Amino acid sequence: MHYLNTQNIFYKNILIKDNLKNSIIFTKDNNIKKNILIQSCLNNHIVEIKTLGDFIDAIKNNLENYIVDYNIFFTKLPNNWEIETKNSITISKNQEIEIDEIIKKLSEFGYNFGDFLEDFSYKKLGDTLHIKNKSLNKTIIISFFGSVVEDIYLENGINSKKLEQITFGNQKVINFYDLNEDFNTEILDLFGEKHIILDNIDILPGVEKLEKIKNKTSFDILKNPNLNQTSLEVKDLFLNNIEDFIKILKGSKKISIYTKNIKNIKNFLEYNNLDALVFETNLNILKSFETPKEIYICDDNLFKIFTKKRLKKSLSQNIDLLLSIKQDDFVVHIDHGVGVFKGIIKKEVGKDIKEYLEIDYLNNDKLFVPITETSRVSKYIGKENPKLTSLSTKEWTKKLEKVSKDVQIVAMELLEIYAKRKLQKGFSFVYNREKMREFEHSFEYVYTDGQINAIDEIMIDMEKDFPMERVLVGDVGFGKTEVAFNAIYNAFLNKKQSILISPLVVLSYEHYQKAIERFSAFPIQIELLTRFQTSSEAKNILKKLKSGDIDLIIGTHRLLSEKIEYKDLGLLIIDEEHKFGVNDKEKIKKLKQNIDLLSMSATPIPRSLNMALSGIKNISILPTPPENRKGVETFVSKFDENIIFQACKKEFDSGGQVFFIHNRVSTIENMEKILQNIFKDKKIIITHGQLNGDELENRILSFKQKKYDILLSSTVIENGIDFPNVNTIIINDAYKFGVSQIHQLRGRVGRKDKLGTCYLLYKGDFLTEDRAKRLQTLVEYSYLGAGFELSMRDLELRGGGDILGLNQSGLTSEVGISVYLKMLEEKMQELKQSLETGKEIEKKQQTLIDLNIPAFLDDNFFENDLDKLEFYKEIETISDLDDLENLINDFTSFNKNIPKESENLFNLLKIKLESPKYNIKHIKREGVLYKIIFEKNIKVEDLKKFLDLDKKVLFIVEDLTSIKSPCRNFNGDNDFLNYLLKIMFFTKKVKIKSINLKKVN
Template identity: 35%
Template sequence: MQHLFEFFKSKNECQLLVVNDDKQAIVGRDIVAFSGLQPFVLADFRANFGDDLLSFSEELQHITKVLGEYYNYKKQNKVLIAPLRTISFALPKEQCFDSFTIEFAQTLDIETFKSKLFNWGYYFVDIVTSEGEVSVRGDIIDICPLGNSFGYRISLFDDEVESIRQFDIEDQKSNKEEIESFTINPAFLALNEEHFEKINDEIQKVQTDAFIQDIHSLGFWYLDDLGEYLPQRLNTYITYEALDELEEAYIFDAKRVHKEKFLTLPKVPKSRNYEVVSPANIQEFITFHEGKKLTIISASEAKIKAHDFDLANKNIKYVLEDYIINLVSDDEVILSLNKEHKKRRKKRVKLVLDELQVGDYVVHEEYGIGQFKGIEPVVVMGAKRDFVIVMYANEDKLLLPVENIDVIDRYVADGSSYAMLDKLGKGSFAKLKSKVKERLFAIANDIIQLAAARELVNGIQMDTNSETLKQFALSAGFEYTKDQNRSVKEIFDDLSSGRVMDRLLSGDVGFGKTEVAMNAILACFVNGYQSLFICPTTLLATQHFHSMQKRFAPLGLKMAKLDGKSSTKEKNEIKKGLEQGVYDLVVGTHSLLGVKTNNLALVIIDEEHKFGVKQKEKLKALREDVHIFSMSATPIPRTLNLALSKLKGMSSLLTPPSERLGVRTYVKEYSEQLIKEIILREKRRGGQLFYVHNNIASIEAKKADLESILPNIKIEIIHSQIKPADAEKIIDAFSEGQFDILLATSIVESGLHLPQANTIVIDGADRFGIADLHQLRGRVGRGNKEGFCYFVVEDKKRITQDAIKRLVALESNSYLGSGTALAHQDLEIRGGGNIIGEAQSGHIKQIGYGLYLKMLEDALASLSGENKTTHKTVDIKLAISAYISSDYITQDRVRLELYRRLSKAVNKEEVYTIEEEMEDRFGKPDIPTKQFIELILIKIYALQKEIKTISSYEMNITFTKEDDTKQTIKSPSKDDDDIIATTLQFLRK
């Protein structure tokens, strides 16, 4: 930092600054801007020539956006800041950065417009959920240009732009205010037809392992005369740190500026006058440097006042910016009050498109598990309606009217189990349901009784306001996420309330659950109490013990580890020490279940679902007023969360820590050369690999294959048929780096935290569901090293288009239409199953997680004295054509999603909201669609009036109530609109 500061302070003429990585680029940006120049920062692009670029789509989009801004900025005071690896490649020339404006009332030739966007690298999708995507739906166009966190919705009247509004990517709703115009920049490059074709032809000739050979995957490598090496044209300086990076950057150096070029560039000289400082107490530091010229940098005036500075003080120069510069020299002090820059997190799409594929299993509340065969139009009594087709055992079919689609749900069990089709006919499934219901009432009863018994006991009350606790959070070495701060506050409120705490914290591995738990342990220590931390495996116990030792060492807290690896002598000593109060904290496994303690206040259970009810009871029996804090790595569904939160405290961590790197994902076709390269690349950086092969029968053969590719490699196998004790030994050995590859079934998808393993290969990736792929990918990239995930398929010609789309979209990190949100939904449902414990998996397999949890919520609610209304349906047999027409909405999956949302609506306000949204997104509904919306209103009113059937014949409309009484009314004619109006008029009375 000090070198760059002095360099720019002395007004050196520099147009391009070469740094080593993202972090240094940010430092450079702050200093360049502070010096009154305009910085443009390129992303750190760490691909090698020929790599599949879908995995680098975020960096490439960023480079496109910034270069576009750089070339469009016409003043001379600009500096381009680029990491070494980025600037070593030829970057697109100025002519590749055109843009055009869409204005109100202009005429738009839709075909020319689409063709231009295609050449400019836009993805055409069903729903626009991220930058660089466009969706054309008749006379409505949605587009999200690069650098935007919202989209633009254009409504056309014929070929004239009738309105332009911004819309929210999360929920797809547009703002009411119209805008005059907006600018569209390229999503890849502003290529004309000729250049696009030329690059495309070049790509098709190449021998590559890219899964799909197109401009998005490989275009950047074949710019030819459209590209240039900027260090050869701009006045360039390089930092010493970037020179240190040279060797590493040039391992694969095809198609780059030659390394020597960088060695000959002028260096940013070392500073003679400035030093970097990081004062703990700013006011004290300033007093120490009195008499020097003082500059204070802050993003806001409020921060300046909070640090007791007087804005009226003329001796201090205030700079209101978000720069982070902390330097001191003989005559000057520059201090920043700002915290580290946070990366902008991507918005998560709330609107989940149901990826219900034909052939997927679904659960019907009354008939059980069937197979979804699609939505088909059926003509009944001369009128057209859409029906969901579900296939049951013996090829029996169920036709379900789409307005009642809410009675089926996707079948989710654990990844390894296959669904068995039920027989159509209520008998068998009803019996199974009542068996599960009995079992669930027993579980719900246990949960409620436990909660009630603990309510009657006074908890150990603690003071959670001590300075030590405040300092502990500050000494973490990183800033807590918003969720972590909230969870710590919730725990402290519990501990100081005088009630017994029973709280569950859910959050993905690496999201900082242990850090939250340490705050609770410290609160107990400060108040003179002991804590126990219990994990299901020795590996986890060892991991937690080491990370806690680091944090607690300076505070004088005495801790020990007790697990299966401890010798009998150690066990006896630790147990004795616990009883006598020598230890403040013991971390361990099941070995802790029967210990005696001196002054225990807190028991923390990690991976709570891995412990049985009896084991948890044993822990609670250690002392009746002991606080219980459980942690789980899977999210809990919102509804179950509500049901349980009346009995338990619930906290969740949903935001990853800022320093966590993403996982670079590739989709590849299997080849021995590829596997060899993947393994050697990870070995070169001193890491280990997971290799997922989800077939126990052929896993030994797979091991032999891998050993024949690389004879010196060390491989161990793990799957569900290996004894738990042996599996634990293997994982321990892997954690200690004793072998290179852990070859496993999808058993590795949860509960392991092995920061040394940062590459995962998933064999036969097309045979996994989105949730499983998402979860498996999360095994790597947990530390501060970048993770690599390879989805490998046997033969790309033989897999379905949908599977290709799913995999390729996961590769560019966002699923076209929110698959990650869907994966979260799946994981949430499983997380709910986890809370109840693994002993229930038999029942879950029989009826699926979704229905199982719904039934558990009902059981909890009814035992807590709440009235849960039973789910009723109305059989509507009106001779009207009512369906969401494919002319109005062409994409089946979007129609399916709207059918689902409308069928779940419980009042007319919800229906009108969805109708308004449909009009906003797709234009005015056509007649069959409008009539379907009215059909949903008929269903809602009928449910409120306890009507079970509505049917029509000619002009007669008959209503049958729950008690089988009937009433018939007459419509003025048998036209659809008359029958609907008459029915609604009767029901609204």
């Protein structure tokens, strides 16, 4: 026997594959799937044994490797005679047996007939019987000659193998725990010479039971003669940057790389003339490690050193990107107003093809926006069905003038708060890179790039000498808690205490359980303080807080009491701040003075957006879900008892529980009777807001502990409590809820890697147009990450209103929230820079390029026009050449044979980003001349700097802001573009032809 107690599950599986053939692994139930996936990644088939039938299939067919729930380790099994006579059928070559007799036995054992073979199914084709067996992972084909078995084949679709015999076990024996208690054969006695592997010795149920089998085996894995001793000297691997990666690759050890970005890694190795074994895998649970002779590098390191940081965008740009535009959506162009987006079209301009966004305006007017200017178009969020703008009047210009005046007033109010905040003094945390990397590496999964960026932003804030005030926004299940844990660990390393506060006891208890598990390998002292602690327990906790013996305290509003003393408090984390009452918020204001504050929210409340724009609060957005996270299927249906029965039965059959949301307390007991009549054998518990706090939370905890099958509840469960066993939610009278509220409720299911199901029920035979639209919105936005957009959509359905928490007199609805946010953000930046530098900042516009050059991305690179538009909007927000180069490299690494049109697009973007260095405002072709127009404030030396770039082409200076060159100097617009690229990016210090420059007044 061997026990594996290393924490690196990838290393364990490599060890098993390379050294312990013919094994049976006993492990925790939640590790079984991970081990199977990793062994599959290593091209090693391993069979999960769940039932007695699985066990029979495996042991009788001499399969090499099995994996079993460790609880079965001491289960008594039937002896060989019991197995062979009652629970299995063995078929041998040349055996005389009727084909129908085998089918009858298979049916008794739980196999089903099917035209398309699935696990534990069969079909008859002439004189052959095809059987699919999950344990063997192959199809068994038995051919007959009359009633005699002629041949037995094992087939996997590529090749086949002949067998002398095959055994099928009884799959109707549900599990080991249903076996007769009189059985007395131990599992070890039936496995013969197999290696018995215990994955984590600490999970075994009692030392006294180990003594019973101690004489049969050795507990020391190092004593196995098949194992190389040095191979067990393993340590986790941390790579900080590409230089570390190259250094390891140039070393003497054997390198194996497991990554999903195999193309990028191979290109990198080839370009740098480096060598390593590279394997493709989509698993995000692999962790890098190093032994004395080998190094295994996985995406936990590669993702961080190769994935480019999220492009630094302003908040309004981030919001804009989160609000995806679809055909027939209302959009707003910053210069032309509100229209309807009709799609992306190609138009012939001269001899070239260009792409445009087509937007319809009032009186059937159309606007075609070049795809290089998509950043000027955003989704309209404001009042429902806004009036379209006329392109032939000055209506839009007048609206912008009104909004501009309003923005000035709002910005001045916010600036005053910003100035006060800058005067506050806080603790400057020291960032311990090595320790923080160790903590990150201990995370079970690979961080999303959103999490990486949020963690980076928080760490930078904590290093500053004034208090952090940041909002962390992410949809349900997008990993906000893990980001917060990074901040807590950073505070711990700086010997500072942290508070994690939630609006509900149940939510606090959940945070406490997660924190205990997450920090189990680190010496952080964690306590929970809620009303459920006894007075003596609470007194002891308060004493330890004061003495500094507690590093992290988790709880509810009780932690806001002024009577609680902390030794050295440094960080306050608030989950769902908007759920706290007015009095609690006042206490939070007092508590957060001079300490760092991190607020977490599934959807940003309007006031938070406003404060973030001003710089008073910073905001981090988690835009993407963790890998393998499934969404929630959403269905709309008339209230129907049969649909309710079928929906719940499916969940109950898989061992799960169900939420049923009924938001009218006065009739909730009647609904209980209806449900109890449908499910007579199921236990139902009711929760709603009119129960006292203790009773409410006791009931929720009872359901969480699986004492009940159905939770019939009002909306009190919409907070971020995790119910991993619930994957179906039914919402009654769904049209009465706000769309973002239903999204929050829907987020209670479909957690981790399971697909959730949501049923939206309505009464009556038909829905009004308004109700139908509300429910249609919920189906439309059922994808992961829709929470942000839904909160904005909810504002639209409710008529906009006071979107930012200040009085804007309805002006946000006139121009849309996106345009308002952009204008407010620009004004705040202008005022802040003026305040800090004492100078007025001149606003620079993007450089315009009007050349007849085909520049677009091929449709084949995208699933649809919406994906294409989002990519265009992404690249249009880039403001840094390095970011653009990174994006181009990423794009080209996944798309071979980039067409010339795409190359042109990227080149145009390069010119647009580089032009502001030379104060270039406009590049265009005008008749037989190419013209370059400069900003009005350009100085003589600035113009000379551009002209100094090259002497081969004669530019004629019209005045200080305009130069021109005849088209005959170039071989078309593309040649002129390439010329600009050459002189801007490959600058040579040369003199120009004699041109008389003089300052123009």
